[in-house]
Amino acid sequence: MHERTANLLGAAALAVSDRMLADAQRKVGISASAAAAVVVASASPGLSVSELGRRVGLSQSAAARMVDSLEQGRWVHRRPRRGREVAVELTAKGRRAADTLLATRGSGLSGLLDVLTSGEQEQLADLLGKLLTRLYQDVGSADLLCRLCDRAGCTRGAVCPVGQAERDRAQGERDHGG
Template sequence: MHERTANLLGAAALAVTDRVLTVAQRKVGVSASAAAALVVASASPGLSVSELGRRVGLSQSAAARMVDSLEQGGLVERRPRQGREVAVELTPKGRRAAASLLEARGSGLSGLLDVLTAGEQEHLAELLGKLLTRLYEDVGSAELLCRLCDRTSCTRGAVCPVGQAERDHGS
């Protein structure tokens, strides 16, 4: 049964990822990493290009190219900081795009969960919390693991399992 469960999880994970990324690309017309960057920048304004790249899993040079593209699209702007470092800030258009991405992601996932009863959804949330805690051990970064998360919905009335794993790891 374990082999079947693992296979079902893999198929579901891939299908959910495809669903989320397709919605993101259709809604805003950006790549998966750019969508993640918009969401991350909305939650943590003023990150450097390097830090933004780190949080979405890109090298510094790839992050710079991505920020160039977002800047050309009017979604972000660079603001000088100390030395050679530059802060990435969302423009009003970028803030709307990030909000739109989170809304589309949320509605797409909520629509998928409609096939489950409220009790099944609650049980699934518990199981997903365990899986995310385990995944944190592999990834080692809440920012990277949660790069497309709607952080407000995750912490409303509950403790984020990834944030808790990071706090536990730091102790």
């Protein structure tokens, strides 16, 4: 039974991810990592190239190449900060792209959920919350795990399970002096 459930979860997760990224890329015309970077930059303006890369799961050199490409496409621009550090800021085109990416992601996922009743959707939300809490234990970064999240949509009327897992971890570290 558990083997079947795990297989179904894996197939569904991959299909949902493929669908979500394909829809977003088709609408905006950028790679999956670039799409994540645009969404992250919209939620956290002024990140350094290194921090932006960390939040989307790229090395510093890969992040620099991605920001170069985004800058060439006029999605972002670099703004000097102290020393050699620069902040990555979205352009107007980048802000429109972030809005489009989140709207496309949301409508595509909502369309999938239409096959479930309201009660089933609530059950699924509870189960996904448990799974995301467990995934946070492996990933250890809410920024990375939620890089394509519509954060306002996640927290409207509820507590984000990933954010709560991160707060719980931080509290545990404070409680245990670490």
